[in-house]
Each structure stands twice: as C-alpha cells, then as structure tokens.
Amino acid sequence: MIDLSNKQQNKSEPQILPFSLPSCTLFDNESYKYKWNNKLNGFYIKIPKGRLFYAQNFFNKETSDKYIQYFLENQTNDWHSTNWRDFEKEKLPKINFKNIDWQHDKLNMYGKEVYLPRYSAWYGDSDKPYTYSGLTLQPKKWTKGLFGIKKQIEKITTVKFNSVLMNWYRDGKDHMGWHADAEPELGKNPVIASINFGATRDFMIRKNDNPKNNTIKIPLEHGTLLIMAGEMQHFWQHSVPKRVNIQESRINLTFRIINH
Numbered sequence: 001m002i003d004l005s006n007k008q009q010n011k012s013e014p015q016i017l018p019f020s021l022p023s024c025t026l027f028d029n030e031s032y033k034y035k036w037n038n039k040l041n042g043f044y045i046k047i048p049k050g051r052l053f054y055a056q057n058f059f060n061k062e063t064s065d066k067y068i069q070y071f072l073e074n075q076t077n078d079w080h081s082t083n084w085r086d087f088e089k090e091k092l093p094k095i096n097f098k099n100i101d102w103q104h105d106k107l108n109m110y111g112k113e114v115y116l117p118r119y120s121a122w123y124g125d126s127d128k129p130y131t132y133s134g135l136t137l138q139p140k141k142w143t144k145g146l147f148g149i150k151k152q153i154e155k156i157t158t159v160k161f162n163s164v165l166m167n168w169y170r171d172g173k174d175h176m177g178w179h180a181d182a183e184p185e186l187g188k189n190p191v192i193a194s195i196n197f198g199a200t201r202d203f204m205i206r207k208n209d210n211p212k213n214n215t216i217k218i219p220l221e222h223g224t225l226l227i228m229a230g231e232m233q234h235f236w237q238h239s240v241p242k243r244v245n246i247q248e249s250r251i252n253l254t255f256r257i258i259n260h
C-alpha cells in the first residue's frame with residue numbers, strides 16, 4: 001500500500017524564473033512580468049491576456065515518486081522498468097491497474113479512427129461529463145489519491161475543482177498538439193491547474209495573433225505545478241511536443257471546473 005500522506009511542501013529561497021519570457025514590451029498592460037511569492041513558493045507570471053502561476057517544486061521528489069507509483073500500480077508490471085511503449089492498444093486492458101482506469105481513446109479524423117498519442121483517464125464529480133475533440137468522457141469517481149492532490153492544490157487556489165483529466169505520455173513519442181481549453185463547459189475564463197509527474201517535458205504556449213514573437217517554453221518537471229488563468233484560453237494555445245529521446249513516462253493531471 002502506498003502512503004500518500006503529504007508531509008511536506010518544499011520551501012526554498014526566491015529564485016530567478018527558470019525559463020525565459022519574450023523580451024518584447026508591448027503596451028504597459030500587455031507586457032510580461034513575474035514576481036516570486038515566498039509563501040506559495042512559486043512565481044506569479046503576467047502575460048498579455050493571461051496569467052500563470054508556476055511552482056517548480058510544488059511536490060518534492062519523495063511525494064512525486066509515490067504519486068507516479070500510485071498512478072501506475074498494477075499486479076503484473078513494474079511501473080518503473082516496464083517499456084510502456086510496447087503496451088499498444090490491445091495489451092493495455094489486460095493490465096489490471098489498481099488505482100487508475102487508464103484508457104486508450106480514439107478520435108475520428110477525416111472519417112478514420114486513430115488512437116491518441118497518449119493514454120488518458122477522467123475523474124471527478126459524477127454529474128460532470130466533459131466533451132473535447134469530439135469525445136465525451138464520463139468521469140470515474142474520485143479516488144483517495146486524486147482527491148488528495150486536488151485538496152493540496154486547492155490550498156493555494158481560490159477555486160475548487162470538480163474534475164481532473166489525466167494524460168499519460170508513455171515516452172517522448174507521446175505528445176499533445178496545439179489547442180486551447182476553451183470548451184463551453186469550462187466557463188468563460190477557466191482556471192486550470194496542471195500538475196506533473198515523471199519525465200520533464202516542455203509545455204509550450206503561443207499567442208494566437210503573434211505566435212512568432214510570443215512562444216514560451218515552460219519545462220514541467222517531476223512535482224511542478226502550473227496554473228493557467230485569466231483570458232488565456234481565448235488568446236493563447238498550448239502543446240506538449242514530441243521529444244523522441246525521452247524514454248521515461250510522464251503523467252500530467254489538469255484539474256478543471258466543469259459547469260453545465
């Protein structure tokens with residue numbers, strides 16, 4: 001049994017933002033700014049038409065290791081040494097994951113069914129189905145572990161989340177294309193909290209109207225929290241590009257509020 005109690009959150013000294021923001025200064029209310037918050041152990045970041053909060057070590061390594069083990073715990077395969085890339089389509093359902101019901105969803109693209117380049121799972125309040133890219137996901141009931149992470153994140157947010165989308169990138173070949181989380185059921189200016197476990201992957205954001213000068217690469221590490229807020233989903237897109245040299249899995253959870 002994995003002990004998921006959270007005894008800690010790392011505290012560290014104020015830091016310089018560990019990634020670059022575009023240097024272009026637009027109108028004053030459109031410029032890029034950031035500010036360290038000692039209490040929350042993270043950065044408030046103002047971008048044109050949007051806001052971010054970035055806490056590199058929201059969970060420390062020990063806690064993050066326990067969570068990734070919890071997400072992948074099963075009776076047949078060691079979560080760490082298994083080459084999950086080999087577990088294509090038909091093999092996945094044969095692995096009896098103890099805590100998370102991983103799915104390999106298919107999308108209809110131009111009349112053809114194609115598997116998504118990642119596994120996913122959807123958990124949350126029972127009356128909050130979610131539709132994205134033509135898929136309607138019915139949430140599974142909160143597990144103790146997922147509910148625990150939600151509570152930890154809610155300690156620093158002013159909102160309460162009712163759903164979480166989990167994405168499991170088996171290795172660097174798995175990815176997510178450019179999109180915005182702008183489905184109507186997420187509300188007008190959604191607050192989305194993204195927490196990461198496993199391999200560090202680049203989370204890219206780009207501004208819809210001027211992507212060339214406004215693309216930002218945000219490394220999301222084991223235990224990093226990133227919150228997107230404000231008008232961001234209307235003016236920015238995000239993606240997780242392929243990184244073919246990465247062998248390790250990464251699991252990302254995005255906590256959301258679904259309104260119907």
Ligand SMILES: O=C(O)CCC(=O)C(=O)O
Binds near residue numbers: 167
């Ligand atoms: O894996 C990530 O960091 C991004 C996930 C994402 O964009 C989404 O779930 O909409």
